[in-house]
Amino acid sequence: MMLKIYRVLGKKGRITIPYEIRQRIGFRYNDVLSFTQQNDGSVLVRREKICDNCNEFAEEFEENFTLEDFLDSLSEEEQRNALLHLSMLWAEKQKH
Template identity: 75%
Template sequence: MMKLYRFLGKRGRITIPYEIRQQIGFRYNDVLSFTKLDDNSVVVCKEKICDNCNEYLDEFEGDFEENITLEDFLDSLSEEEQRDALVHLSLLWAEKQKH
């Protein structure tokens, strides 16, 4: 098990260590969720916001992981798809608030 330490900044920000990001596969603009467990530990998970995200890759030039922001991606969706994404994420958030 790897254990690394980082300081929590004044504004509540922290950098996830490079080694952890590489091993888990976290990328720029990933949506992450944080779940507090009963023992006060926290589980961080990468969330999937849509089932057909690859359909939209052709709309963007260059390296997807480096150049596109989450806002760019959401702006590329139709109004109905944006609503569906908002509902989906809201339901995930509400579920996690119960625990």
Template identity: 80%
Template sequence: MLRLFRVLGKRGRITIPFEIRQRIGFRCNDVLSFTELDDSSVVVRREKICDNCQYLEEDFEENYTLEDFLDSLSEEEQRNALLHLSLLWAEKQKH
């Protein structure tokens, strides 16, 4: 098991070490979830945010924008993404 240390910044930010990103396969713009376990450890997972993301990987272009991605989602998926982002934004405004 690879174990590396990083310092959590004053704004709560941290960089996932390159070696770990490379071994796990994390890529730019991946959506990650954080789950706290009973022993106070945290599990980080890459999440699949839509059912038809597979075709996006095959047809991915370097200049593919967030707007392009959102346009490719169904109305329900867009609504869920908007709700999720709105809740995140509201939480950040409290701090």
């Protein structure tokens, strides 16, 4: 069953993902989401897995915890894996 819910994009570009959608998809607090524009103009939103133990310290995150703070909290190997992952995503987008 397709669920369609409308939200208004705020002037700072913020929007709340509806609770029903977060529940169905399994999005959780502090998930890292990617947004990919498809050729037909639609946008694909997906949860990205950057590290294996992210949930171990997710409870410690503050509301204004930045991506930079998150990356600084990773081990060197996890930072390298995140960099490789993001670099591959960037390179893939450059092909299109």
